[in-house]
Amino acid sequence: MSDTAIEFVNVVKRYGSALAVDGISFSIAKGELVTFLGPSGCGKTTSLRLIAGLELPSEGQVLIGGRDVSRDPASDRNVGMVFQSYALFPHMNVLDNVSYGPVIRGGDKAAAQAKAREILEQVGLSGLQDRLPSELSGGQQQRVAVARAIVQQPEVLLFDEPLSNVDAKLRRKVRAEIRDLQRRFGLTAVYVTHDQEEALAVSDRIIVMQAGKIAQIGTPQDLYDRPATPFVADFIGDANLIAGTVQNGTFHAGDLGLALAGPDGAATVSIRPERIGLRRDGSAKVISATYLGSRTEYVVQTGAGEMLVSRPIWEDAIDAGAAVTIEIRPTDLTRVK
Amino acid sequence: MLLAGMAVLPWYRQDGFFSGASALMQGLGGKTWLLPGVLIAMALLALSFQQGWRKGPAAMALVIAGMVTLVAQGFAIQLNGPIWEGLGTLFPAALAGQSGLGWGGFVSGLAFLGLLSELIAARGFCRGERFASGSVVIIVALLALFVFFPILKLGSAAFIGPDGFAAAQFVERLTATELWRLNCFQGTGRCGVVINTVVLGVLAALFSTLLGLALAMLVARTNFRLKKVLRAISILPIITPPFVVGVAIIVLFGRTGIFTQLGADIFDVRPTRWVYGLPGILMAQVLAFAPVTFLVLLGTLEAINPTLEEASSTLGAKPMKTFRKVTWPLLRPGLAAAFLLAFIESLADFGNPLVLGGGYEVLSTKIFFAVVGARYDLGNAATLAMILLALTLVAFWLQMRWLGNKSYVTVTGKSDAGLAAPVPQIIKIAAIALIIPWVAFTIGVYLIVVGGGFVTDIGRLDLSPTFRHIVTAFSFEIGSEGLRLYGSAWDSMITTLWVSGIAAPLTTVIGILTAWLVARQDFAGKRAFEFGTMLSFAIPGTVVGVSYVAAFNVPPVDITGTMAILVICFMFRNMPVGMRAGMAALSQIDRSMEEASQTMGAGGLATLRNVVLPLIKPAIFTALVYSFVTAMTAVSAVIFLVSARHNMATAYIMGRVENGEYALAIAYSAVLMIVMILCVVLIQVLVGRRNLGRRKELQGAAVAPAE
Structure with a gap:
């Protein structure tokens, strides 16, 4: 038995002449929760659907559990999926919804229902099995959808933006529930979202996608601290992207000079706003200061261009128009180009 | 593998039952042309025991070969022998001919199609969904057999006479003055059939669109009290056999009709046969198509976002001006659609012209008379059918184009605040004036339909009540031998x-x-698939009828x-x-x-x-x-x-x-x-x-x- 649950080998998906997925390869280990993250139209949902079998690749191979399933329809794969709209069957009650899979796969009805009841209990919905989906709250519907997806112990559990219909306040709780469930059942899960905070919070690893290609794969911390491209730096969190040149181990941009290893030549570096310190007096100037409750954000005009700076509120507030000096530790720089 | 085996087994067992004897037995018994198909089936069965055979090229090649063989043997050898002499020397028994396909033929055809769909599904067709793939393949095959094959056959009947290819005859038929003359415009007799058809179509479409518009305006944009009645009346024609209206019109306005007699008695107007011909058909068609145009236009009117009209009036436009500058332009695509729809229906209408036509011939009736009775002339009928089909397809194509590019859909996901502007008073009055005769007429027609069967002779104004007609048609008796039905109907x-x-x-x-x-x-070719299904709707019924006669009178599908x-x-x-x-x-x-x-x-x-x-x-x-x-x-x-x-x-x-x-x-x-x-x-x-x-x-x- 290999430890790889899912593998993509040079997968391409074309719709007519449009390329939705442009030759991606990656593998996901058993028990891992991996997130596809990217802006809309980057191919993340298509990639998820390729795993599910709801789309078949135009080129390349999709392997699940080491088996080539590239030409198998969804019904021949053992995957569970939680849809953005939950896709609960409105004409069936909760129990019928959850036992649908086991019954369809040829199971005995009583056994299927017993299994469904058990799962419903696990997700905390035991009392609601006779209700119709329309009689449930949004959060309950979501849990039914999850229960329905895991009742058959799928090889892979797929989530397509499962939180987009959940109240903003509830999201933190629900995503913790999802993560907990995934760990408890030891499921391999693939999660799609365009919300970078959500991705950072739930994932073991994140696959950042851009225009049908993979921009970077890594743990949440990797991606935040060591973005590989300007796109990744900008998409995950806020980033100041500074263009300059590297010469003899020093990065130059305007009046900025910071130690940076790597080959000489034109370079772009990324620095997170909270990694920049501010000191009164100096050649830089605060253009705007915005109080955001948990922090204060400044836009500062420096010799190397405008920069976004985020400071904790316990530091002294600086008014717009004030002259300041920015402080950057060289270790906080990431070369992205 | 198990699934594949099951798909093959029942098919193989039944393969080639030609009215009793299987293809295999027939083949060995002299009809050797049936053997290749059987051999291919056996080869496929053998192949299916191999691992992964569905994805290999061999299975695909065999299935295609099998289908080609099936079709070829079906068409190459007709009822009374092969179509080419050469086949006769190859298969001596073919000279005796063969009859239509039996169940075995259909089952083998179906099995080949099933296998084909299985194979292309394994290649990713329909996202690998076997059921969807199978449905597509079978529906395409059915459409090909029952929609396109008859039309092609009909087309060839127009060109090929009993003595072979006859292009000259086709041109002669196509350009016959009988079809195209314009005498009626010069007041020197009757026009050609094609001209008649088009004139009738345009007039019927024009009047029914106007009537439909008036109805839609009243229902959607006024507080007219009889709205519900109008809606109800407009549904009636859907359940009315198309010629009943024609019959009712004869009863009302024919030479011995009720109104004609009244006119003769009171005003001393000489009874004539004026209603037979264009006026009568037109009346019947407008009555029948107005509900259709009404529903199209009602949809269009209700889809116009009322805020547009409100915007116009807040910008200072008077109601009439708003109607002319905003509502009317937005309605135009709907009007075009309604017009073309009614035109197509008029072209396809057969019942009314037949009942009320008199000497006014249109294409659909002309086709009928070319095929039925003593003057059986399939070539001529086919030519006429081609013209009718061409006219219909042009209208259909125009409709698709206009609806495709010019419909201003103003409904968005957002809810529309605002109330629809009532139509200007003048238009309302005009609309009411237009529909009153229509309503009166409709009521008259349906009174006749309901009452006519229960009086002695409605055609000659003998109104004494009787159940005679019902008895003639539907008498029955429950006796010792159970239910016995005597009635002629x-x-x-x-x-x-x-x-x-x-x-x-x-x-x-x-x-x-x-x-x-x-x-x-x-799936690949979905657009063509969709278009093909819509096309089968556009073909006028008369053309379908003739084409079925042309296609299914002879083997292989008899x-x-x-x-x-x-x-x-x-x-x-x-x-x-x-x-x-x-x-x-x-x-x-x-x-x-x-x-x-x-x-x-x-x-x-x-x-x-x-x-x-x-x-x-x-x-x-x-x-x-x-x-x-x-x-x-x-x-x-x-x-x-x-x-x-x-x-x-x-x-x-x-x-x-x-x-x-x-x-x-x-x-x-x-x-x-x-x-x-x-x-x-x-x-x-x-x-x-x-x-x-x-x-x-x-x-x-x-x-x-x-x-």
């Missing part, structure tokens, strides 16, 4: 119920299935004179209705529900049955009712296909009308309408509307296309 009535009863569910199945494929599946041909004809004529109802309903349903079902292990068929069908029940109901009612009231295609054994009610009534037995015809029509209403109620009970109340939004969606 029973045979056709029972056939009609059978045919409609069989055709309606089949039509619904194929229509809804097609809708699901088009709306939910992705089904003329059977009940099957009637059922098949209705299936493909009415399939687009089920399709549209299904598509509208499906567009209201989140497709991720089906995807959820698939990820839980349900294949296409299980998903369709467990998830899709329960959710689109109203559309199924609509499709069932519509296909049933249309099958019961259709004349145009059917009249070519009925036989002495399988006569249809409409054809029977038609015969009575031709004999001048109006009372009997009317009585039967009234009974037919009552039976239809009863059947609709019955279908309603059977399909069940229990679940419908729960999801209001679905219900609304599905009802719309039925109208």
Whole structure:
């Protein structure tokens, strides 16, 4: 038995002449929760659907559990999926919804229902099995959808933006529930979202996608601290992207000079706003200061261009128009180009 | 592998039963041309024991070869021998000819198609969904056999005479002055048939669009009190056999008609036959098509966002100006659509011109007379049918283009605040003035239909009540031998119920299935598939009738004179209705529900049955009712296909009308309408509307296309 649950080998998906997925390869280990993250139209949902079998690749191979399933329809794969709209069957009650899979796969009805009841209990919905989906709250519907997806112990559990219909306040709780469930059942899960905070919070690893290609794969911390491209730096969190040149181990941009290893030549570096310190007096100037409750954000005009700076509120507030000096530790720089 | 084995086994066992003896036995017994097909089947069976055979090229090659062989042997050797001399030397027994395909032939054809779909599904067609792939392949094959093959055959009949290729004859027929002369415009006699058809079509479309517009305005934009009545009246023509209106018009305005007699008595107007010809047909068609245009225009009017009109009035436009500058331009695409729809219907109409035509000949009746009776001339009928088809397709194409590019859909996802502006007073008055005669006329016509059957002779104003006609048609006796039906109409009535009863569910199945494929599946050639299904709707019934006569009178598919041909004809004529109802309903349903079902292990068929069908029940109901009612009231295609054994009610009534037995015809029509209403109620009970109340939004969606 290999430890790889899912593998993509040079997968391409074309719709007519449009390329939705442009030759991606990656593998996901058993028990891992991996997130596809990217802006809309980057191919993340298509990639998820390729795993599910709801789309078949135009080129390349999709392997699940080491088996080539590239030409198998969804019904021949053992995957569970939680849809953005939950896709609960409105004409069936909760129990019928959850036992649908086991019954369809040829199971005995009583056994299927017993299994469904058990799962419903696990997700905390035991009392609601006779209700119709329309009689449930949004959060309950979501849990039914999850229960329905895991009742058959799928090889892979797929989530397509499962939180987009959940109240903003509830999201933190629900995503913790999802993560907990995934760990408890030891499921391999693939999660799609365009919300970078959500991705950072739930994932073991994140696959950042851009225009049908993979921009970077890594743990949440990797991606935040060591973005590989300007796109990744900008998409995950806020980033100041500074263009300059590297010469003899020093990065130059305007009046900025910071130690940076790597080959000489034109370079772009990324620095997170909270990694920049501010000191009164100096050649830089605060253009705007915005109080955001948990922090204060400044836009500062420096010799190397405008920069976004985020400071904790316990530091002294600086008014717009004030002259300041920015402080950057060289270790906080990431070369992205 | 197990699945594949099962797909092969039942097919192989039944392969090639040619009315008793199998292809194998026939082949060994001298008909050697059947052997290659059998060999291919055996090779396939052998191949299927290999691992992964579905993805290999060998299986695909064999299946294609098998299908080619099947089609070739079917067409190459006709009833009385092979079509080429050379075949005769190769297969001596072929000289004796062969009859039509039996069950074995159909089953093997089906098996080959099934295998083909299996193989292309394994190559990723329809996202690897075997059921969807199979449905596509089978529907395409059915369309090819029952829509395109007859039309092609008809086309070839226009070119090929009994002595071979006859292009000169075709040109001669095509350019006959009988078709194109313009004498009527110069006041020197009658015009050609084509000119007649187009003139009638344009006038009927114009008047019915105007009437439809007036009705739509009153219903959508005024507080006119009789709105509900108008809506109800406008539904009536859907359940009315098309020629009944024609008969009623004769009874009212014919030479011995009620109004003609009154006119003669009171005003001393000499009774004439003025109603026969253009005026009569026009009246009947406008009456019949106005509800259609009404529904199209009502939809357009209701889709206009009222805030646009409000914006216009806040900018200082008076109501009349707003109507002219805003409402009217937005209505124009709808008007064009309604006009073209009515035009197409007029071209296809057969019943009214036949009853009321007199000397005014149109293409559809001309085609009929070219085929029936002593003047059997399929070549001429085919030529005429080609012209009619061309006219219809041009109109159809225009409609597609206009609807494609010019419809200003002003409905957005956002809710429209604001109330629709009432139409200006002048327009309202004009509209009322226009519809009053229509309403009076409709009521008159239906009074005749309801009452006419129960008086001695409505045609000669003998109004003494009687049950004579009903007795003639429907007398029965329950005696010692059980129920005995004496009435002359029973045979056709029972056939009609059978045919409609069989055709309606089949039509619904194929229509809804097609809708699901088009709306939910992705496969190569989907656009062409969709266009092909719509095309089968555009072909006028008369053309379908003639083409079926041309195609299915001879082997390999020899089904003329059977009940099957009637059922098949209705299936493909009415399939687009089920399709549209299904598509509208499906567009209201989140497709991720089906995807959820698939990820839980349900294949296409299980998903369709467990998830899709329960959710689109109203559309199924609509499709069932519509296909049933249309099958019961259709004349145009059917009249070519009925036989002495399988006569249809409409054809029977038609015969009575031709004999001048109006009372009997009317009585039967009234009974037919009552039976239809009863059947609709019955279908309603059977399909069940229990679940419908729960999801209001679905219900609304599905009802719309039925109208």
